[in-house]
Amino acid sequence: MxxxxxxxxxxxxxxxxxxxxxxxxxxxxxxxLGSLLTMFIAVVLIGLGGAIAKGYDIKLETTAEECYFCKxxxxxxVIEGSDFCxxxxxxxxxxxxxxx
Numbered sequence: 001m002x003x004x005x006x007x008x009x010x011x012x013x014x015x016x017x018x019x020x021x022x023x024x025x026x027x028x029x030x031x032x033l034g035s036l037l038t039m040f041i042a043v044v045l046i047g048l049g050g051a052i053a054k055g056y057d058i059k060l061e062t063t064a065e066e067c068y069f070c071k072x073x074x075x076x077x078v079i080e081g082s083d084f085c086x087x088x089x090x091x092x093x094x095x096x097x098x099x100x
Contacts, residue, residue, distance in 0.1 A: 003052060010049025018042035067094050 066072030070085035084090035
C-alpha cells in the first residue's frame, strides 16, 4: 500500500507541476524554455507515478525460472541419447540473458 501511495504522490506532483508550468510560467516570455523543461519533467513524473501505482515496474524485474531450451530438465535429446543442456549447463534454470 505504501508503494501505491508513493506512486499516486508522484502522479499528483507531476499533474500540479504541469498545470503550474502551463498556466503561470508559460505566460512569461523569459521563462518559456524553463516552462517547457518543467512540463517535460512533469510528464515523466506522471508516467513514473502511474507505473509505480499500477505495479508495472515490479513486473519488469521478474525473470523466467526455467531454461527455455531444455524446458527445465537440464538435459536435451541428441542422436546418441541425451546430453546436458548447452544453454543452462544442465541446471535447468534460465540464465539472465535469456530472461530479458
